[in-house]
Amino acid sequence: MAISAAARTCTRKVKRARHSGAKQNQVFLRLSGFMEVDMRASTTLASLGLAGSLFAVLAAATPARADACFDLWVARNSIYKAYGYCFKTPKAIAYFGNAGCQYDYEGDIPFSHSDKARVLAIKKQERALGCL
Structure with a gap:
């Protein structure tokens, strides 16, 4: 050449x-x-520039991901709430409350097959997004 x-x-x-x-x-x-x-x-300046660019990309993507994670969290826990699950985390208690709850353990909840499948699908999406 x-x-x-x-x-x-x-x-x-x-x-x-x-x-x-x-x-x-x-x-x-x-x-x-x-x-x-x-x-x-100037590796220092180049590193700072790359880090700044990466931060800008992540900062722009974070709100969308956070919104998606929150929406999935609400969807999944709404199913739990409908079946009478007693929430343990302060976040879930503040959002859904524990009035009328009946089940302390997730394994005790008598989910229908379709609702159990929906919960599993939502958890799969949450894992894929890095929410869980």
Whole structure:
């Protein structure tokens, strides 16, 4: 494979910059003969930039995921509430309450086959989203 003259020039300048012992390790690249780019090796800034970008992506995705997790949690626990489950977590007690509850243990609840299947499907979705 033939290397263009511009690529050879860039390679030589990179090698010179690496071996020059310069404090900032400056590298000059000449692209297409009309543009010169000054690149300073700065892993800290690059890491911060990548971390910032990753944080922005996660921050944008988090509210949607949190909403989906909450909706699934409500759907699953609404089924439990309809069957008289006595909630144990402060969050569930605050949201659903325990008035009229009859079952302290999940295994004691006499779910219909369709409701049991719905609970299992919701739990599967929650695991897939990382909610549980």
